[in-house]
Amino acid sequence: MSNESQLKVENVSKSYATAADSLRVLDGVSLDLTAGESLAIVGPSGSGKSTLLHILGTLDHPDQGSVHIDGQDPFQLSPKQLAAFRNEHIGFVFQDHHLLPQLTVIENVLIPALAHGKPKSESFVRAEHLLHSVGLSDRIGHLPSELSGGERERVAIARALVMQPSLILADEPTGNLDRRTADAVTELLLSLQSESGVILIAVTHSETLAAALQQRRELQDGRLL
Numbered sequence: 001m002s003n004e005s006q007l008k009v010e011n012v013s014k015s016y017a018t019a020a021d022s023l024r025v026l027d028g029v030s031l032d033l034t035a036g037e038s039l040a041i042v043g044p045s046g047s048g049k050s051t052l053l054h055i056l057g058t059l060d061h062p063d064q065g066s067v068h069i070d071g072q073d074p075f076q077l078s079p080k081q082l083a084a085f086r087n088e089h090i091g092f093v094f095q096d097h098h099l100l101p102q103l104t105v106i107e108n109v110l111i112p113a114l115a116h117g118k119p120k121s122e123s124f125v126r127a128e129h130l131l132h133s134v135g136l137s138d139r140i141g142h143l144p145s146e147l148s149g150g151e152r153e154r155v156a157i158a159r160a161l162v163m164q165p166s167l168i169l170a171d172e173p174t175g176n177l178d179r180r181t182a183d184a185v186t187e188l189l190l191s192l193q194s195e196s197g198v199i200l201i202a203v204t205h206s207e208t209l210a211a212a213l214q215q216r217r218e219l220q221d222g223r224l225l
């Protein structure tokens, strides 16, 4: 969440080997974002949005090109260093939120802090503060199964912010929600984003969500228009 937040993507290309030949999904994609900026990536199904998001999230490597997050090339790190880097610099929000069903709301928010060992008291304070910000102060001891879809998505947003990352990557964050709930989640995500100065990138089919972000780019034939 520092003012140093920076994402620089240069000429990233990615192909998948298929039975017949190879499928070029990304073809020279570049991006340059700094603290507080938000970007929607739209495009038809199969255009490579998730592939790009996985590369930005350091979950997959590009074949060519480079990615720098806060001035660091994460793909130069060892697997252990990369896992720690990802945990500290990137928050993820997915459509199906990936909450652990056996953990309470606050324990789910603390998962990224747990990856660093025993969460410190400031992590608890921050988790409580975030749950308050997303309107779930009175649900911290509940299990995900006791929450609505919109409430679970709000827990996922709190979890994505708990480590004070530089970058939040959201994959269809409002995809499973009705219009009203989707609007509320979008508003919340954007207010927390502007408050914290984090860079937000959302992949979406929702024109409403895309219109709410500062920039909108379309992936077509492997290129960002």
Ligand SMILES: Nc1ncnc2c1ncn2[C@@H]1O[C@H](COP(=O)(O)OP(=O)(O)OP(=O)(O)O)[C@@H](O)[C@H]1O
Residues within 6 Å of the ligand: 016, 017, 018, 023, 025, 043, 044, 045, 046, 047, 048, 049, 050, 051, 052
């Ligand atoms: N592991 C893989 N091996 C081979 N092909 C893949 C693999 N992953 C994705 N693809 C192909 O790459 C293309 C881009 O997939 P991707 O999931 O990035 O698209 P998308 O824009 O996110 O689609 P959607 O909007 O439907 O989620 C698709 O044609 C897909 O079939």
